[in-house]
Amino acid sequence: MAYKDYYDVLGVSRGASDADIKSAYRKLAKQFHPDKNQGDEKSADKFKEVGEAYAVLSDPEKRKVYDQYGHTGQVPPGYGGGGGFQGGDFAGFDPGQFSDFFQGLFGRGGGGGGFRNPAGQQVNLEDLLGGLGGTGSGRRFVQNVEGELQVTLEEAFSGSDEVINVDGKRLSLRVPAGTRDGARLRLAGQGPGGGDVLLTIRVLEDARFDLDGDHLTTTVDVPAPVAALGGDVKVQTLSGGSGQLSIPAGSSSGRRMRLRGQGWPRKDGTRGDLYVRLNITVPPHLSDEEKELYRRLRDLQH
Template sequence: MAYKDYYDVLGVSRGASDADIKSAYRKLAKQYHPDKNAGDEKAAEKFKEIGEAYAVLSDPEKRKVFDQFGHTGQVPPGYQGGGFQGGDFGGFDGSQFSDFFQGLFGGAGRRGGAGFQGGAQVNLEDLLGGGLGGVGQSRRFVQNVEGELQVTLEEAFSGSDEVINVDGKRLSLRVPAGTRDGARLRLAGQGPGGGDVLLTIRVLEDARFDLDGDHLTTSVDVPAPVAALGGDVTVQTLSGKGNLSVPPGSSGGRRMRLRGQGWPKKDGTRGDLYVRLNVTVPATLSDEQKELYRTLRDLG
């Protein structure tokens, strides 16, 4: 095992107190924690190294062995002080941390076609509370899996039942009606090692609708005669098809409102749906229609 001076790693002197070592570890762990350095391999390696250093220096027996033999990185053959076996210093094998952290930064599965991605992460509060304790401590790491779940605008509007795959485990969840883009869902205790699964909801854009606050906007084609004389047209809403009564003399671009057909609110009510009128004329006209349009043109 390559020699490392763990005092240098934590930036403390060899005479540092336990409190000094713990304080230095917490400061560095905050600085290099994966939550703050996503995708930074150097930070991940430094974070692992900090954990190794603290695991040795926070344990009196391991620190004693390191102080005696750490400059060589080896314990003299046959040494078994403090219950450690011969081998690398103090019986501490850095590979156990390498294996552990490799698991932390690995993938966590996907929900097919939904963009779910995740990597297990150490819970920062648990970590800074002493999660890397020495021999005899039973604290365990809480591993949280974070990822994104993509849903359509209709699914976010009405709510939907989803199934995701996390570390080979299928999990069912309910996306509540009225969920907004960026909302967070937590599946407590469902992650690897009993951690939580934390999902950020991403609502896909829908070419038919624009969402602004609690209100939706869409458009509807209105035949020119209906726009001129008034009449009913069918409007597609997120709840299904609705009816819109177009007043006589309506022009293209006019906005009309369907109350209560917008986005669900927390109080159980809903915003409004605004409909833009798009006045249309036939692409091809019969001779009779042409004559009628000529008459209208001449009258205008």
């Protein structure tokens, strides 16, 4: 496999801060997310590559090892190639081999027996390099496996059933409705050697909705005549449904209105609110009758 420079993949410098790395990753993950580029294999490959890079550079220990050995094509003494982590040191190590190992060990199952976002599932590199035990030719994990599970904002809102692969074993789990970014899930005893699988949930950004605390914010287009005279517009909710919003006469762009109880699920069973930002629009193409009406309105302003 060809060598990959994970800093180049994310478009950041080697001295980039954690915040810069996270910002670059979120931007690229949003740009190449499979849900927004369905059927585009190049975007899917780029999304995986971005996930691989973030998996290493976002973790201080993994980044330290990569900075010391990965970008030079070397690995620490005692970790050989070919048949896995055997004895003996060697040169010419390709850090992309870590990516293949990560994906084979810890992928998220998708439809048709394939993987969904496999590079988003991160195995703790310290466990890989220092958590191997056993004697003889066989090796096994004796420590917990840590990873990240990426879900969309809609999946985190409504909850979702996921399938992941850990060391060749398919595991099912439920992401509860209302799960927050950074929440931790534990699959006890399901890791290699009887260890636990510890998952950190990462909620991807959504171009349609912003989450602030328990409240969501979205933008809805309102035709100029409706804004001037008042009327109803349809608002899409994150649950996949829609609601009617009554627009008061004389409304202007930027005005915020509220749909109560349409926000983020709370632990007590209630929900926050959905705030709707109005965006007043004018048709790009007007009929002759519409043009005449707008001319009359314009002339009334003088």
